[in-house]
Amino acid sequence: MGRHANPDIRRAFEEFQDTDSPTKCLRVRCLHCGYQRAKNTTRQIEHLQECRQYLESPDALAYTQQQQQQQQQNGAATNGTQNSTQAPDSSRPAMLQGVHPNPNLQIHRRGPNQGKRPRESIGNAGPNTIANPAAGPPQPQFANPSLTAHLLNMNHAAFNAATQQPFLSHAGCGTLAAAPLSQWMVQDAHYTRGFFQLIGGLIAKIRLPSGVNSQFHPLYRTMDLLISALNNVRREMSFFEITATKYGIQIGDDPPNFHTRAYLDLFNTVTHPSATLLEGMLVLWATEHCYRSAWMYASSFTSTLQGPTTENHIAALHQALIPNWTSPAFSKFVDACRTLVDELANTSTSTNGKEEMLRCEQIFRQVCWLEEQFWPDVDGMGEEDETGRLGVGLSVNGSQAPEPAPFSMNGVGTTSDATAA
Numbered sequence: 001m002g003r004h005a006n007p008d009i010r011r012a013f014e015e016f017q018d019t020d021s022p023t024k025c026l027r028v029r030c031l032h033c034g035y036q037r038a039k040n041t042t043r044q045i046e047h048l049q050e051c052r053q054y055l056e057s058p059d060a061l062a063y064t065q066q067q068q069q070q071q072q073q074n075g076a077a078t079n080g081t082q083n084s085t086q087a088p089d090s091s092r093p094a095m096l097q098g099v100h101p102n103p104n105l106q107i108h109r110r111g112p113n114q115g116k117r118p119r120e121s122i123g124n125a126g127p128n129t130i131a132n133p134a135a136g137p138p139q140p141q142f143a144n145p146s147l148t149a150h151l152l153n154m155n156h157a158a159f160n161a162a163t164q165q166p167f168l169s170h171a172g173c174g175t176l177a178a179a180p181l182s183q184w185m186v187q188d189a190h191y192t193r194g195f196f197q198l199i200g201g202l203i204a205k206i207r208l209p210s211g212v213n214s215q216f217h218p219l220y221r222t223m224d225l226l227i228s229a230l231n232n233v234r235r236e237m238s239f240f241e242i243t244a245t246k247y248g249i250q251i252g253d254d255p256p257n258f259h260t261r262a263y264l265d266l267f268n269t270v271t272h273p274s275a276t277l278l279e280g281m282l283v284l285w286a287t288e289h290c291y292r293s294a295w296m297y298a299s300s301f302t303s304t305l306q307g308p309t310t311e312n313h314i315a316a317l318h319q320a321l322i323p324n325w326t327s328p329a330f331s332k333f334v335d336a337c338r339t340l341v342d343e344l345a346n347t348s349t350s351t352n353g354k355e356e357m358l359r360c361e362q363i364f365r366q367v368c369w370l371e372e373q374f375w376p377d378v379d380g381m382g383e384e385d386e387t388g389r390l391g392v393g394l395s396v397n398g399s400q401a402p403e404p405a406p407f408s409m410n411g412v413g414t415t416s417d418a419t420a421a
Contacts, residue, residue: 036353147345162371172301201271247316285337295325
């Protein structure tokens with residue numbers, strides 16, 4: 001008897017060929033969380049036991065209800081050899097608890113090809129396919145999972161907090177004082193110089209394959225984007241200098257504050273050899289996407305500005321800074337970063353896709369938190385708030401607040417050097 005395809009496993013995973021591997025093995029991708037591994041039904045079931053997105057999906061709930069009905073009608077479930085000694089958890093599908101045998105067990109296999117039927121991909125059943133009543137209604141065809149969409153959906157509130165700060169609304173309304181803007185420009189200059197190290201470290205991670213169409217290969221396109229990003233960052237540094245001189249904005253020589261240093265630590269962490277190219281590209285996209293969204297939020301308030309301003313720093317905001325990060329060219333760059341992050345995620349060959357997914361989720365939450373802290377604190381009048389988180393760093397009782405520990409991932413702790421940044 002040949003393999004018995006399990007419709008629930010087929011609906012939960014997408015099969016694809018790993019063309020980058022020397023063995024060209026068949027791999028599967030969880031359509032609920034994006035986890036990848038070599039095709040193995042037992043391991044796929046083990047993954048679904050822990051996949052929160054799957055356990056909360058309509059598929060899992062429908063399967064649970066179906067098994068409960070069968071158990072009520074047929075009594076305790078048995079696998080033909082022994083009964084389960086523990087009562088199954090009714091809140092989870094019976095298949096995931098080992099109540100039913102592996103559906104792909106082969107009995108009396110008569111040869112390497114006899115009784116074997118070709119694998120069908122999800123959503124590609126032919127017109128002569130016999131419907132399985134237990135499989136429920138036909139499932140819709142899934143597009144490639146998007147890591148970036150998953151992260152944005154998971155962290156909606158944190159992303160809004162990072163990109164909708166009072167500093168930005170006052171900048172758009174024209175009520176921001178000169179001191180907070182100068183403070184932000186000083187810290188952003190440190191951040192921008194750290195960007196060179198980030199991009200350089202990501203380029204060093206790329207291993208270009210040979211014998212491919214480089215125009216379409218994700219790694220070649222990633223390299224092209226990073227080279228372009230280096231030129232863009234250098235132009236941005238000149239842009240800051242020219243803007244400050246043109247509008248008479250006083251830029252101090254303050255060192256990076258501890259939130260900026262934490263950002264630089266994150267850059268160092270994702271360029272460490274233990275981090276993947278996907279993790280580093282995720283940081284690049286997430287920071288740039290936050291910047292674009294933040295300045296778009298500031299731009300939404302510009303209609304409240306009453307006539308031409310006589311304040312140089314407000315003119316700098318509305319004539320140079322806000323247009324720079326809301327321009328079509330910058331938006332095109334951010335969208336290109338997002339496309340490559342999703343492609344790298346969908347073609348990842350990590351031996352533990354679940355672990356890599358958890359690291360990506362952690363990175364995105366870290367970026368959102370750092371972006372929220374990065375904007376200077378202002379009061380209701382747009383003036384610098386010296387009691388805020390970026391002021392003197394006071395705790396609730398007025399004592400000096402300790403600086404947070406450097407961000408660490410993959411067991412790598414880093415401490416950025418302010419002079420090197």
